[in-house]
Amino acid sequence: GSMDNRGGVKPSGELIAYKSVNDLPPPRDLMIQVDQKREAILLPIYGSMVPFHVAMIKSVSSQQDTNRSCYIRIIFNVPGTAFNPHDTNSLKFQGSIYVKEVSFRSKDPRHISEVVQLIKTLRRQVTSRESEKAERAT
Amino acid sequence: MSDGHLFNSISLGGRGGTNPGQLRVHSGGIVWKKQGGGKAVEVDNSDVVALTWMKVPRTNQLGVKIKDGLYYKFTGFRDQDVASLTSFFQSTFGITPEEKQLSVSGKNWGEVDLNGNMLTFLVGSKQAFEVSLADVAQTQMQGKNDVILEFHVDDTTGANEKDSLMEISFHIPNSNTQFVGDENRP
Numbered sequence: 001g002s003m004d005n006r007g008g009v010k011p012s013g014e015l016i017a018y019k020s021v022n023d024l025p026p027p028r029d030l031m032i033q034v035d036q037k038r039e040a041i042l043l044p045i046y047g048s049m050v051p052f053h054v055a056m057i058k059s060v061s062s063q064q065d066t067n068r069s070c071y072i073r074i075i076f077n078v079p080g081t082a083f084n085p086h087d088t089n090s091l092k093f094q095g096s097i098y099v100k101e102v103s104f105r106s107k108d109p110r111h112i113s114e115v116v117q118l119i120k121t122l123r124r125q126v127t128s129r130e131s132e133k134a135e136r137a138t
Numbered sequence: 139m140s141d142g143h144l145f146n147s148i149s150l151g152g153r154g155g156t157n158p159g160q161l162r163v164h165s166g167g168i169v170w171k172k173q174g175g176g177k178a179v180e181v182d183n184s185d186v187v188a189l190t191w192m193k194v195p196r197t198n199q200l201g202v203k204i205k206d207g208l209y210y211k212f213t214g215f216r217d218q219d220v221a222s223l224t225s226f227f228q229s230t231f232g233i234t235p236e237e238k239q240l241s242v243s244g245k246n247w248g249e250v251d252l253n254g255n256m257l258t259f260l261v262g263s264k265q266a267f268e269v270s271l272a273d274v275a276q277t278q279m280q281g282k283n284d285v286i287l288e289f290h291v292d293d294t295t296g297a298n299e300k301d302s303l304m305e306i307s308f309h310i311p312n313s314n315t316q317f318v319g320d321e322n323r324p
Contacts, residue, residue, distance in 0.1 A: 015244075016243040017242065019242075021195055021240050021242055022195065022196070023242065024195040026195070029299075029300055030155045031299065031301045043301075043303075044155065044300075044301055044302075044303070045267045045269065045303055046152060046211075046267065046269055046270070046303075047152060047155050047213070047299075048194065048267060050266060051242055051244040052244045052246055053243075053244035056246040078246075078309040079309075079311055080311065095311075096247040097248065097249060097308050097309070097310050097314060098308065099247075099307075099309075100246075100284055101306070101307040102303065103306075104301040104302060105291075105301070105302050105304050106301045106302075108301075112301075
């Protein structure tokens with residue numbers, strides 16, 4: 001497995017994936033999708049595609065077992081972790097519960113490694129853009 | 139019974155994905171049959187405790203909650219179906235479907251609502267996703283603030299999704315007061 005522990009993206013209250021239900025890509029197969037334009041990942045949960053903005057993601061990794069099964073683990077930013085000590089959300093959204101981690105099993109290792117790469121690239125782009133924005137603002 | 143409404147491409151959602159089928163709503167209840175036979179769902183109208191409508195991408199979803207806590211979700215209704223079925227439910231079941239909204243903002247923080255077997259994650263009081271606690275094989279606390287739900291691995295129920303949810307964990311900061319003192323549930 002590989003880990004991307006770059007960290008540094010503060011979950012921003014302003015970054016949202018979709019404004020309305022019909023902005024979501026047409027439902028395809030129930031598999032993890034990456035929407036590069038909207039900087040979102042879509043996860044199949046109970047027959048629905050559930051979006052998460054890539055800025056919410058802290059790290060993504062994959063693993064393959066001997067049974068030709070493949071696993072992907074996505075860890076989200078939560079307040080109080082080492083990477084976002086000054087997280088404004090924990091103040092802004094006090095009392096919230098966070099989705100911290102999800103893991104999926106897949107029958108298609110090629111698809112999973114593609115997803116991991118896409119998420120990492122997208123995450124890097126968003127991280128550098130947002131930190132530039134933050135620098136300009138100071 | 140020949141009364142009621144018939145819909146030819148309605149899928150039933152759940153753990154494992156969705157299954158296409160045919161749904162009939164009649165004065166006695168709701169019947170869904172999987173395409174090509176096999177699984178069927180029959181709900182007597184006297185067992186229905188609540189109905190919900192939710193707009194999902196490109197279509198509408200009907201939620202049917204029944205007495206024993208089960209909650210069926212049928213997807214594939216056009217906007218005009220929603221209107222006609224709503225009046226049918228009101229007049230024959232005596233139930234007015236509630237409207238739910240789907241959150242698509244992509245945020246990972248919100249609220250958790252436990253209702254019967256269903257755990258709903260809400261963002262800004264809109265539903266982001268739902269999972270059934272009946273499918274949870276094991277619940278674990280990690281540290282003081284994290285709850286992990288591990289799902290049953292079931293390869294026999296005709297799962298048609300390519301990627302299957304195995305585990306989800308929730309982080310409950312100390313500032314949250316909703317679930318204090320209950321270590322068995324998030």
